[in-house]
Amino acid sequence: MNSFIIRGNFLESKNPNQFSIAENSYLSVTNGISQGISPVIPERYQGLPLIDFDDRMILPGMTDLHVHAPQFAFRGLGMDMELLDWLNTYAFPEEAKYIDLSYATKAYQGFVASLLHSTTTRAAIFGTVHVPATLTLMDELERSGLRTCVGKVNMDRNCPDEVRERDVETALRETEQWIQAAKSRFVHTRPIITPRFIPACSDALLAGLKSLQRRFDLPIQSHLSENLGEIEWVRSLHPEATCYGDAYERFGLFGGENPCIMAHCVHSGDEELELIHRNGVFIAHSPESNINLSSGVAPVSRYLELGLHVGLASDVAGGSNISLLQAMMHAIQASKLRWRLLDSGVRPLTLEQAFYLATVGGGAFFGKVGRFQEGYEFDAVVLDDSSLFHPQPLNLRSRLERAVYLADDRNITAKFVAGQRLF
Numbered sequence: 001m002n003s004f005i006i007r008g009n010f011l012e013s014k015n016p017n018q019f020s021i022a023e024n025s026y027l028s029v030t031n032g033i034s035q036g037i038s039p040v041i042p043e044r045y046q047g048l049p050l051i052d053f054d055d056r057m058i059l060p061g062m063t064d065l066h067v068h069a070p071q072f073a074f075r076g077l078g079m080d081m082e083l084l085d086w087l088n089t090y091a092f093p094e095e096a097k098y099i100d101l102s103y104a105t106k107a108y109q110g111f112v113a114s115l116l117h118s119t120t121t122r123a124a125i126f127g128t129v130h131v132p133a134t135l136t137l138m139d140e141l142e143r144s145g146l147r148t149c150v151g152k153v154n155m156d157r158n159c160p161d162e163v164r165e166r167d168v169e170t171a172l173r174e175t176e177q178w179i180q181a182a183k184s185r186f187v188h189t190r191p192i193i194t195p196r197f198i199p200a201c202s203d204a205l206l207a208g209l210k211s212l213q214r215r216f217d218l219p220i221q222s223h224l225s226e227n228l229g230e231i232e233w234v235r236s237l238h239p240e241a242t243c244y245g246d247a248y249e250r251f252g253l254f255g256g257e258n259p260c261i262m263a264h265c266v267h268s269g270d271e272e273l274e275l276i277h278r279n280g281v282f283i284a285h286s287p288e289s290n291i292n293l294s295s296g297v298a299p300v301s302r303y304l305e306l307g308l309h310v311g312l313a314s315d316v317a318g319g320s321n322i323s324l325l326q327a328m329m330h331a332i333q334a335s336k337l338r339w340r341l342l343d344s345g346v347r348p349l350t351l352e353q354a355f356y357l358a359t360v361g362g363g364a365f366f367g368k369v370g371r372f373q374e375g376y377e378f379d380a381v382v383l384d385d386s387s388l389f390h391p392q393p394l395n396l397r398s399r400l401e402r403a404v405y406l407a408d409d410r411n412i413t414a415k416f417v418a419g420q421r422l423f
Ligand code: GUN
Pocket: 068, 083, 087, 091, 196, 197, 223, 226, 289, 293, 315, 318
C-alpha cells in the first residue's frame, strides 16, 4: 500500500540557497515514505509498480502556513482598505454567514476543491467561531486527503456580536466540545488552538485557551505584528507587554514546548525576533496580503539569515490567490521593492529561497515534510509545463522559474500526500 516508484525530473531544496536537481531519475516510496532518489531503480524495489511522469517536473508538495477558509468566498473583493477597516467591513460580515450551515457547506466545498487542485499538500487553516461550520470544513478536508491543522477561531471582544463568543465560559465549553469531536472524527485534520489576535481576545479567554491547549496537547496559531494600526492598538490594550509577542507569551501561547505559527511578523522588532527564535515559533509570510492590506513587507531574507522558521502563506482573503506558486512570485517581487525603496540592507529573495519557504520552511511544521530525502513523507506535485511555450529547451531551474510565474492549476498533472495519490 502506498509503495511505488516514480520517474521524472525532481527538484527540491538542498538548503535555503541551493536546489537539488535530479533529472530523469527514480524515487522509491514505501508505505508513503520516500526512500530517496536514484539514477536507476534500486535492486530491492524492482518489484514495485512504476509511475512514469516522463519529462514532467516533480516538486515536493507545498505548505500553506496560514489561510482563512471562510474568506475564500470573497477573495479578490474589498481590497481598498487597511487591515482593521477591512476586517470590520468585509471579513467579519462574511464570517458571520457561517452560522448558516448550508452556506458554510457550500462555501467550504468550494474552498477545499480549490485547495485540492493547487500545489498545496498541507495547510494551517482558520475557520470561524462557529463549531458546526468548522467541523463541516474539517469533514471536507479529511475527505480530500490533504493534511491540515484547522482552528475554530476564538474571539470575544472588539468585534460584531455575530462573530463574538457569547461569554468566556461558553467559548471554552464549545471549544472543548469541538476538540473532542475533531479528535474522534478525523485522522489527518487536526485541531489547532486559534485565538484570532490579541485585540479580539480577552485575558480570560487566552488563559482558558492555554489550559485547553495543555490538556489536549495542541499546536497554536494566530497573527502577529502585521499592520501598524494593529500594533499600536495592541500597545494601548496591553501596556504591560514588552512587545506584541510578549502579550501571547504571558499566557503561554507563543511556542516554546508547543508548535506555534504566527502569521505576518512584518514589523517585529529585535526583542520580538529574539522571542520567536527562542520559542521556535514559525513565521507565516504572506506577501500578497501584506501588500493588499497596506501592512508592509516582512524582511524575510533576514529571518532566514537569523535561522528562524519561516514558511509561505496565502492568507486568503488578505491574499486573493490560494496558489503558493503565486505566493512565491509575490514574495520575490515584494522583497525587491522593499530592498529598493526601504532598506538595501535586507537582500531580495531568490527563487531558491522562495521555493525553500514554500516547501521545507512550512513543511517542517508538519514534521519530515517538504523534501524527497529518505525518511520524508512523500508529498509531491507533478507539473506539466509543456503548455508554457519556449522556442528552445530550458534547463530545469529555468523551467521551475517559469512555472512559478506562469503556471496555474491546469499545469498540475498529479498530486501525492504521504504517498497517497489524490489525482
Ligand atoms: N488579523 C486578525 N484577523 C485577521 C484576518 O482575518 N486576516 C488578516 N490578514 N489579519 C488578521
